[in-house]
Amino acid sequence: MVVLRAVDGQRERVAGEPQPASRPALAVSGVSFTYKTERVLDEVTFAVEKGRFTALLGPNGAGKTTLFSLITRLLATRQGRIVISGNDIRAAGAKSLAPLGIVFQQPTLDLDLTVRQNLHYFAMLRGLSWKEAERRIERELTRLGMAERAPETVRALNGGHRRRVEIARALLHDPQLLLLDEPTVGLDAPSRKAIVAHVHDLAAERDIGILWATHLIDEIRPTDDLVILHRGKVVATGGVEQVIARTRAASLDAAFTALTPSRAQDE
C-alpha cells in the first residue's frame, strides 16, 4: 500500500507508512468493466485525496469517460469497489453521490433558461432553499467573473462561459469531490487556461478532491497527482515528478509517450 506525504512542496509515495488520517475523497479499487466482449476497464485502482488536483491522463478511448460513468453510477459497477468520501457507491446507493460535483464532457445546461435559472434548478435538486441557493449562486458566479451574466440565457454565452457556469453549478452544494470529464474540449486557449487555473485553485482553497480527466499534458502542473490510464489499465500513479523520474523521461510529455507506446495508432 502506498501513501502520500508532502516533501518540499512536492508529494511522493512512500511504501510502508501509515495512511493519512482523513479518508480519501475517492477510492477506486479493482474496478473492471466489460462492454459486450470488449474489456474497457481492467482492474483500475487509485485514490483522490482531499485538497489535491488529480489528473486522470489518458489518450482518447482509454476508458476515462466509462470510469466517470461508473463513479457517477450512470453505469453499474459489477467488478471492484468505488468509495466516495467513505461511502461505497454500491452499498450506499444514490446517497453516496451527495458529496459529488460533476462537470460532464457534453454540455448539460439548458440553453433556453437563464444562467440563474439553470443554477436554481440544480440547487433545488440538491435540496437548497431558494434564499440559500441565491447566496451561493452569487458566490460562485462572482468567483468565476460571471455575476453580471446571470440574467442571460445560456444560449447567449460562448463555450468558455458555459463551462464556467457548469463549474459554478457543480460547486453549489459544496462538494468534497469534483469530477471534470475533459472540461476544456472545444474551448479556445484563453478560456482553457482560465478554467484550468480556477480549478487548480479550488482544490487547495476549499479542500476538495479533484479528478480532472484529460488527454492534454499542458493542463497538468508539476505539483498535481497523476493517474495515467491506457487501454483501460492504470499504467502509472503518483506525483508528476515521481512519474517522470520513474520512467527516466525528460518531461511529462515524454513520460506519457513512454507509458502509452501505441497512443499514436489508437488516436
Add this chain to the structure above:
Amino acid sequence: MTLYARAFLGIVWREIMRFFYQRERFLAALVRPLVWLIVFAAGFRAVLGVSIIPPYETYITYEVYIIPGLIGMIQLFNGMQSSLSMVYDREMGSMRVLLTTPLPRWFLLVAKLSAGVAVSVLQVYAFLLIAALFGIEFHPLGYVLILPALILSGLMLGAVGMFISSTVRQLENFAGVMNFVIFPAFFLSSALYPLWHMKEASVLLYRISVANPFTHAVEFVRFALYSKFEPTAFAVVIGCLAGFMLLAIFGYTPSRGMEPRARAAAEA
C-alpha cells in the same frame, strides 16, 4: 421542506419554464388537435352520427364528442415525446444531471413524468380555451374535475411511453413511435368515434379498442368533463399507471442512451 419536495418542485418548475420559453413547442402542441377539431370534425360531423350514450344526456355535435379524444391526443403525444427523450440522447444531458443527484432513480423518473404531465395539463387547458372561443364549452365544474383525470391519465401515458422506449429497441426515434404506438393507440380507441360504431364494423377491432388503455384514459376524461365518474375507466387507468410505472422504473437504464458512445469508446 425536504430534499425530495424541493427536487420534485425543481423538476416540475424547470419543465414549465422550458415550455414557456419554447413558444414553437407550445404552438405545435396546439396546432395538431386544433386541425383535427376545425378541419376533421367539421368534415365528419355529417358522416358520423353520435347517439345519446353516457355521459351525454342529449344529442351532441361531433365537435363536442371528439374534444376528450383530442385532449387524449395532446397527452399521448406529450407522454410519448417526453418519455422518449428521457431514454435517448435528446435529453441525455439533463437526465445525467438528474441521475447523478443523491436521489433514487424511481423518484427521479416519477418526478420527470409528473413534470411532463404538468406541461400537458397546461396544453390541454390552452386547447380548451381555444375550443371555447369556437363555441365548444362545458360546465365550469367540468373544467375543474378533469384536472385529476388529466394528471392520472397523463402519468399513465407517460409511463407506457417510458416502458415502450426502454424496452423496444427499434423505437428509438419519434417516427417509429408515431407509426407503431401513437397512431394505433389513437385510432383503435373511442377518441374519434363511439365504440359501438367500431363494433358494427369489426368485432375484433372493437375488442382491441376496449382493451386499449388509451380508450379508458379518454373515457375517464370524458366523464370527468361532465362531472361524472366512470369506475371502469378509473380502475384501468390506475391499474395501468401502477403496472407500467413499475415496469418503466425496472426497465429504465441510463446506459441505454449512452450505448452508441460506449460502443464508440470501446471501438476507439
